[in-house]
Amino acid sequence: MGELKNRYDVLVIGGGIAGMQASLDLGEQGYKVLLVEKDPSIGGIMVGLNKVFPTLDCSSCICTPRMAETAHHRNITIQSYTEIEKVEKKGRGFSVKLLEKPRYVVLEDCIGCSLCEYECPVDVPHEYDYDLGARRAIYIPHANAIPQVAVLDVEHCTFCGKCVKVCPTDCIDYTQEARHLDLEVGAVVVASGTTITPMGAKKEYGGDKLANVMNPLAMERVQSSNGPYGHILRPSDGKVPKSIAYVQCAGSRDKTLGISYCSRVCCMYALKQAILTKAYGDVDITIYHMDIRAFGKGFEQFYRRAMNDGINIVKAKVAKITEDEEKNPIVRIEMIDDDGRVEEVKHDLVILSQGLVPKWHPDGQLPAEEDTDGFFRIPDSKIHPTVSTTDGIFIAGVAAGPKDIPDAIIEAGSAAMEAAIYLESGKGAPVAV
Amino acid sequence: MAEKETSPIKVLRDRHGGMSDKLKAYFKDQNQIRKKMKDSLKGGAKTVPEIARDTGLESPDVMWHVMAMKRYGDVLEAGRSGDYYKYELKGDS
Ligand SMILES: Cc1cc2nc3c(=O)[nH]c(=O)nc-3n(C[C@H](O)[C@H](O)[C@H](O)COP(=O)(O)OP(=O)(O)OC[C@H]3O[C@@H](n4cnc5c(N)ncnc54)[C@H](O)[C@@H]3O)c2cc1C
Numbered sequence: 001m002g003e004l005k006n007r008y009d010v011l012v013i014g015g016g017i018a019g020m021q022a023s024l025d026l027g028e029q030g031y032k033v034l035l036v037e038k039d040p041s042i043g044g045i046m047v048g049l050n051k052v053f054p055t056l057d058c059s060s061c062i063c064t065p066r067m068a069e070t071a072h073h074r075n076i077t078i079q080s081y082t083e084i085e086k087v088e089k090k091g092r093g094f095s096v097k098l099l100e101k102p103r104y105v106v107l108e109d110c111i112g113c114s115l116c117e118y119e120c121p122v123d124v125p126h127e128y129d130y131d132l133g134a135r136r137a138i139y140i141p142h143a144n145a146i147p148q149v150a151v152l153d154v155e156h157c158t159f160c161g162k163c164v165k166v167c168p169t170d171c172i173d174y175t176q177e178a179r180h181l182d183l184e185v186g187a188v189v190v191a192s193g194t195t196i197t198p199m200g201a202k203k204e205y206g207g208d209k210l211a212n213v214m215n216p217l218a219m220e221r222v223q224s225s226n227g228p229y230g231h232i233l234r235p236s237d238g239k240v241p242k243s244i245a246y247v248q249c250a251g252s253r254d255k256t257l258g259i260s261y262c263s264r265v266c267c268m269y270a271l272k273q274a275i276l277t278k279a280y281g282d283v284d285i286t287i288y289h290m291d292i293r294a295f296g297k298g299f300e301q302f303y304r305r306a307m308n309d310g311i312n313i314v315k316a317k318v319a320k321i322t323e324d325e326e327k328n329p330i331v332r333i334e335m336i337d338d339d340g341r342v343e344e345v346k347h348d349l350v351i352l353s354q355g356l357v358p359k360w361h362p363d364g365q366l367p368a369e370e371d372t373d374g375f376f377r378i379p380d381s382k383i384h385p386t387v388s389t390t391d392g393i394f395i396a397g398v399a400a401g402p403k404d405i406p407d408a409i410i411e412a413g414s415a416a417m418e419a420a421i422y423l424e425s426g427k428g429a430p431v432a433v
Numbered sequence: 434m435a436e437k438e439t440s441p442i443k444v445l446r447d448r449h450g451g452m453s454d455k456l457k458a459y460f461k462d463q464n465q466i467r468k469k470m471k472d473s474l475k476g477g478a479k480t481v482p483e484i485a486r487d488t489g490l491e492s493p494d495v496m497w498h499v500m501a502m503k504r505y506g507d508v509l510e511a512g513r514s515g516d517y518y519k520y521e522l523k524g525d526s
Pocket residue numbers: 013014015016017018019036037038039042043044045046049051052053054082083084191192193194195196216217220265269272359360396397398399403404405406408
């Protein structure tokens with residue numbers, strides 16, 4: 001990290017697993033890389049997942065070493081908590097304008113001790129735990145954050161000054177302001193990733209108003225030992241759920257939402273979460289689906305394992321979710337296979353398998369086109385699956401379309417290689433000529 | 434140790450026009466809820482529905498505040514009662 005230079009070979013946008021992998025592959029080849037992440041920490045979605053399908057390895061145990069390697073690489077500079085303002089073609093390279101948001105904490109001096117966080121009097125819903133848990137107005141983003149540095153959310157600050165009094169390194173700087181940065185790069189790798197469709201998108205599923213209808217990323221946090229509850233509990237009253245339902249395609253393959261594609265990972269993450277919850281013991285789990293798509297290596301076996309573990313896989317379309325007076329979700333289903341009968345089933349907790357949508361729409365901030373589905377357009381996807389519509393801009397990971405972690409990593413390697421070839425061919429150079 | 438300079442907080446406060454009315458209400462609410470919950474827990478370990486019944490607070494709100502208090506060391510888990518965990522005040526809270 002440290003002082004920012006104004007020329008890099010490659011700008012990587014997004015510090016998820018794909019952006020980190022592309023940065024490492026380029027850094028290892030000797031290219032100078034600037035990795036820009038808009039959040040206070042790198043890691044993307046993966047660092048917050050509990051375990052990964054189909055191996056059930058601990059996700060952060062795989063992701064955090066990769067984060068540390070990226071942060072310590074001599075050829076990689078991480079610029080976190082920074083937004084892209086504009087990337088423009090300029091000569092053989094790109095001119096880049098960045099906006100570094102104020103943390104109100106001096107990055108180089110903070111030792112991540114959390115004393116400020118413990119002293120702060122305001123509890124705020126924590127984005128990292130999808131609002132189920134709390135953080136303070138000044139906080140370390142999460143236990144595995146890199147950089148492990150506090151950030152002050154000034155919107156929730158009471159200006160009591162307690163944090164500065166307790167800080168052992170005097171690193172809190174209330175006078176910080178947003179900083180505009182201008183630089184030049186030779187090529188760009190976009191790895192801006194994904195988010196899930198909004199909870200409220202499907203009004204018939206409660207429109208984000210039902211306390212015990214949860215999004216799947218929140219469930220990942222609930223299942224994590226360092227998650228908001230430390231146990232699998234439901235949010236309305238802390239009950240240990242005895243009956244859990246997954247509603248598949250709750251935001252994909254759904255023309256009413258304008259999302260006609262399959263999000264590719266939902267069947268597998270639902271099966272994964274079901275297997276892991278079932279391992280806790282006495283719980284009945286049902287997955288309502290249109291069809292299970294278990295296409296990857298080891299995925300079919302994983303699906304079979306779920307059935308052998310006693311997970312109920314029910315081919316039914318969920319028409320509606322309501323709740324009773326105890327906030328138990330009532331799921332109205334229409335069977336697909338059987339006689340098409342309609343049933344209402346009571347569960348303690350429902351997880352909507354929401355689809356993946358692009359995290360970032362550049363909207364003129366970057367000269368690369370989007371496709372009709374909103375992900376970046378790859379004009380020659382069979383032969384050059386990471387080459388965008390603009391010379392010198394390459395796309396990696398879910399920014400190009402839904403995929404799982406191994407595929408995102410493979411694509412990141414490919415994007416890095418394409419960027420290296422581009423620079424070596426002399427087409428791209430960080431110095432504007 | 435010399436007393437630390439805290440006046441830059443004024444710079445920040447002035448720049449942001451002080452605490453918004455929304456934040457003031459949020460903070461006041463938080464303190465009132467916490468007081469009610471702590472009073473309830475002084476009577477012994479309770480589940481989230483029990484605290485909600487005792488205080489008249491909405492149970493999802495109690496759940497969120499219990500978890501916040503647990504995270505920052507004000508309450509501890511104190512065994513289970515059926516399908517619910519019980520929570521108790523930590524000694525010095
Ligand atoms: C509930 C759920 C469970 C999953 N479980 C698994 C699993 O078990 N196994 C598996 O293989 N896959 C799983 N996946 C898929 C996996 O999360 C993705 O494949 C992976 O996260 C893709 O990585 P990425 O780097 O492309 O994107 P992301 O992880 O989304 O990272 C993108 C990063 O870019 C940043 N960013 C975005 N826009 C900008 C911008 N304009 N400027 C700067 N930074 C920006 C974001 O803040 C983020 O840090 C799961 C997905 C979900 C939703």
